Amino acid sequence: MNFSKELLAETEYVNRVIAKYLPAEEGFQKTVISAMNYSMKAGGKRLRPLMMYKSYLAFGGDEAVIEPFMAAMEMIHTHSLIHDDLPALDNDDYRRGRLTTHKVYGEAMGILAGDALLNYAYEVMLQAFDMTEYKERVVRAMRLISSKTGIYGMLGGQCTDVENDGRPLDEALLNFIHIHKTSALIEAPLAAGAILAGASEEQAEQMEQAGRRIGLAFQITDDILDVTGDEKTLGKPVHSDEKNGKTTYVVLKGLKKSRQTAEALLREASDIMTASGGSTEFLCLLAESLTGRRK
Amino acid sequence: MNFSKELLAETEYVNRVIAKYLPAEEGFQKTVISAMNYSMKAGGKRLRPLMMYKSYLAFGGDEAVIEPFMAAMEMIHTHSLIHDDLPALDNDDYRRGRLTTHKVYGEAMGILAGDALLNYAYEVMLQAFDMTEYKERVVRAMRLISSKTGIYGMLGGQCTDVENDGRPLDEALLNFIHIHKTSALIEAPLAAGAILAGASEEQAEQMEQAGRRIGLAFQITDDILDVTGDEKTLGKPVHSDEKNGKTTYVVLKGLKKSRQTAEALLREASDIMTASGGSTEFLCLLAESLTGRRK
Numbered sequence: 001m002n003f004s005k006e007l008l009a010e011t012e013y014v015n016r017v018i019a020k021y022l023p024a025e026e027g028f029q030k031t032v033i034s035a036m037n038y039s040m041k042a043g044g045k046r047l048r049p050l051m052m053y054k055s056y057l058a059f060g061g062d063e064a065v066i067e068p069f070m071a072a073m074e075m076i077h078t079h080s081l082i083h084d085d086l087p088a089l090d091n092d093d094y095r096r097g098r099l100t101t102h103k104v105y106g107e108a109m110g111i112l113a114g115d116a117l118l119n120y121a122y123e124v125m126l127q128a129f130d131m132t133e134y135k136e137r138v139v140r141a142m143r144l145i146s147s148k149t150g151i152y153g154m155l156g157g158q159c160t161d162v163e164n165d166g167r168p169l170d171e172a173l174l175n176f177i178h179i180h181k182t183s184a185l186i187e188a189p190l191a192a193g194a195i196l197a198g199a200s201e202e203q204a205e206q207m208e209q210a211g212r213r214i215g216l217a218f219q220i221t222d223d224i225l226d227v228t229g230d231e232k233t234l235g236k237p238v239h240s241d242e243k244n245g246k247t248t249y250v251v252l253k254g255l256k257k258s259r260q261t262a263e264a265l266l267r268e269a270s271d272i273m274t275a276s277g278g279s280t281e282f283l284c285l286l287a288e289s290l291t292g293r294r295k
Numbered sequence: 296m297n298f299s300k301e302l303l304a305e306t307e308y309v310n311r312v313i314a315k316y317l318p319a320e321e322g323f324q325k326t327v328i329s330a331m332n333y334s335m336k337a338g339g340k341r342l343r344p345l346m347m348y349k350s351y352l353a354f355g356g357d358e359a360v361i362e363p364f365m366a367a368m369e370m371i372h373t374h375s376l377i378h379d380d381l382p383a384l385d386n387d388d389y390r391r392g393r394l395t396t397h398k399v400y401g402e403a404m405g406i407l408a409g410d411a412l413l414n415y416a417y418e419v420m421l422q423a424f425d426m427t428e429y430k431e432r433v434v435r436a437m438r439l440i441s442s443k444t445g446i447y448g449m450l451g452g453q454c455t456d457v458e459n460d461g462r463p464l465d466e467a468l469l470n471f472i473h474i475h476k477t478s479a480l481i482e483a484p485l486a487a488g489a490i491l492a493g494a495s496e497e498q499a500e501q502m503e504q505a506g507r508r509i510g511l512a513f514q515i516t517d518d519i520l521d522v523t524g525d526e527k528t529l530g531k532p533v534h535s536d537e538k539n540g541k542t543t544y545v546v547l548k549g550l551k552k553s554r555q556t557a558e559a560l561l562r563e564a565s566d567i568m569t570a571s572g573g574s575t576e577f578l579c580l581l582a583e584s585l586t587g588r589r590k
Contacts, residue, residue: 028455028468029447031458079410083410088401088405111381112453115410115413118410119450120446123441123442146417147418151331158407159404159407163326
């Protein structure tokens with residue numbers, strides 16, 4: 001099977017897994033559940049659960065225990081998108097061509113649906129203890145994911161980004177923001193997938209390091225496309241960083257150097273994953289596909 | 296030791312435990328950590344971690360494993376307060392006589408600090424796996440707490456309350472809201488404390504049932520005090536329910552019947568706790584003290 005076909009097939013599987021773990025829209029509280037599911041069903045590349053699943057397979061995992069983790073990973077990511085879109089943060093009315101959650105359900109429900117998705121991710125991960133004999137791996141995976149989600153991960157990056165909004169950033173601060181805001185939720189699925197499959201500490205650490213580089217490359221590519229892309233192909237407005245006075249890699253380093261850095265980071269990520277000894281061929285191709293990503 | 300002295304001593308212990316588990320205010324993300332700690336240090340009765348600790352002792356618990364759970368319980372509660380105070384929800388500028396989190400740190404940081412506290416509660420609970428041989432109890436306690444926090448618990452109640460804001464409510468809906476919004480985070484510490492101490496399923500269920508009644512009594516008392524209390528003694532504005540057109544127990548049932556119901560619920564809660572066979576004397580007194588609560 002070639003990469004594109006495999007990507008399509010696996011994404012369909014990921015979507016089925018996610019659908020299986022969504023809460024039923026019933027009870028007095030059904031509106032918030034609808035809001036959660038509205039956001040979860042908005043589509044997107046499902047990159048994080050896909051990476052988690054492929055990392056799990058790469059290290060020989062063969063149990064259903066990965067499934068609640070895949071769904072939880074997407075719930076955490078979606079939680080961050082819902083709150084990121086709120087008026088007090090990015091104030092976005094549209095995402096992936098659909099109205100954002102708070103535009104459909106109101107701001108209060110947007111806040112609470114985001115909270116509910118974050119919490120539900122843990123409810124779902126806790127189900128995993130009944131699905132494997134390897135309880136210790138579940139604990140380790142949950143620890144890693146929770147750490148990469150919170151103040152030492154994605155949320156720490158979000159807050160630092162918010163706090164420095166509109167200010168010029170130096171490279172150290174820009175890296176901190178992207179390593180936390182973007183890389184952390186790539187590191188988490190890659191390393192947690194490996195951990196759940198029984199990979200060694202060292203292998204999990206390698207997947208985490210690869211994830212860090214993929215996240216950064218992903219972000220730099222995003223910055224580049226905001227300058228060079230066109231709105232139709234990307235499906236979102238371009239030149240938004242410039243308009244918002246945002247410091248990006250392109251601003252700090254220029255286009256050429258940014259492209260080189262993104263490519264170097266992806267090469268490093270592939271080398272690290274290959275060196276880990278896992279069957280990471282698909283993940284290497286997936287990482288590569290991200291620099292040339294189109295909608 | 297009499298009840299008041301014991302309450303004071305134990306609350307001081309609870310405060311020390313909470314302080315121990317707060318994240319250090321350092322790094323590029325230190326503002327959000329300050330915002331989390333600002334909210335956590337705002338004081339309050341620490342009722343939930345106190346109840347958890349006393350329930351743990353009541354069933355013979357004697358390990359430090361209860362401490363991360365106590366801190367996490369207060370983090371979850373504080374998360375709900377921060378988000379509840381936001382402009383899109385209750386829009387409160389003050390809580391416990393201090394400016395609310397979003398008034399001090401801005402609305403974006405208020406949203407993210409709330410998220411961060413909810414997530415950090417899980418990071419802290421996950422530490423508990425290293426503090427006891429009884430890993431299965433940690434899993435059960437985490438499951439209970441996560442369920443009582445999310446859409447089938449507190450957040451489900453919050454959303455239903457928000458959605459029906461300003462509308463007249465019937466008794467079924469009012470009960471649903473309070474059982475979820477208020478009781479759930481009383482049920483969680485009482486039952487989780489018992490579980491962590493090794494109580495049986497039945498005993499944990501009894502503590503949960505007692506918590507449900509205590510939470511409802513707590514809420515009815517709050518409704519009563521909003522009508523009969525005075526601002527100075529309570530430390531918060533009175534007649535706010537009437538001003539906001541809120542359906543309360545007092546509106547539905549009248550003052551006399553509301554008082555009777557609150558007392559009956561507390562008696563039931565005490566009877567259930569006593570029947571559980573745990574040493575719940577302090578918890579019974581604590582529950583009783585809630586109907587006559589003054590600031």
